[in-house]
Amino acid sequence: MRRILAACCLSCLATAPLRAQDGQEHHALIAPGKVPVPPYHFQPEYTFDAPGDPQRWSQQPHGLNVSFASTDQAYFRSEVPDLPQPSEVWTATGWKGERLNTELVVWSADTVSQIRVAVSNLVNDKGNALAGGNVHVYLVRYVVSNYPYGANEVSCGVTDSNPPYLMPDRLEPFQRFDLPASTVRPIWARGRVPRHDRSGV
Numbered sequence: 001m002r003r004i005l006a007a008c009c010l011s012c013l014a015t016a017p018l019r020a021q022d023g024q025e026h027h028a029l030i031a032p033g034k035v036p037v038p039p040y041h042f043q044p045e046y047t048f049d050a051p052g053d054p055q056r057w058s059q060q061p062h063g064l065n066v067s068f069a070s071t072d073q074a075y076f077r078s079e080v081p082d083l084p085q086p087s088e089v090w091t092a093t094g095w096k097g098e099r100l101n102t103e104l105v106v107w108s109a110d111t112v113s114q115i116r117v118a119v120s121n122l123v124n125d126k127g128n129a130l131a132g133g134n135v136h137v138y139l140v141r142y143v144v145s146n147y148p149y150g151a152n153e154v155s156c157g158v159t160d161s162n163p164p165y166l167m168p169d170r171l172e173p174f175q176r177f178d179l180p181a182s183t184v185r186p187i188w189a190r191g192r193v194p195r196h197d198r199s200g201v
Helices: none
Strands: 005-009 065-067 097-106 110-119 133-145 165-172 177-179 184-190
Touching: 097 110, 097 177, 110 133, 110 184, 177 184
Parallel strands: none
Antiparallel strands: 005 110, 065 097, 097 184, 110 177, 133 165, 133 184
């Protein structure tokens, strides 16, 4: 099956990437003093992170950039996404009753307002279609984490020894959104293959 999502186009505290003991750079580090103790309920997304390499944003094409991306990779709010090759097409195969997931990454060096995502029918190479109503899209919001992406030694408790990081995590329904300059917004797409659809669709 193939699905094409059309994205219609109608801050910061400077920090350096943290280099861990293993020599790896950890992106999305934010200043500990800027993070209040979070309450145990929904809270707005923080926006005071900064890119580890600001020059990469100056090398991006102007306007809106969109690509399907791997669901096994994290895309940080202020870092240009590392994509092997941008793709406007997603291909997947699913059984009846199965759910399929993919991720769309939106980024821009410029401020872009009123971005909407339109979901079309899923069409295979034989021209058979699965209704776009079976696909739902969500903004991926960023939350504060005690650990960098890919950390192995972690716990669920509050720690004072680790600096905070801004990690992609929470899914939120939306109708439209604004994209500040030099930022990234992942979009999670979840498709369902109806149990009673005919085979080969």
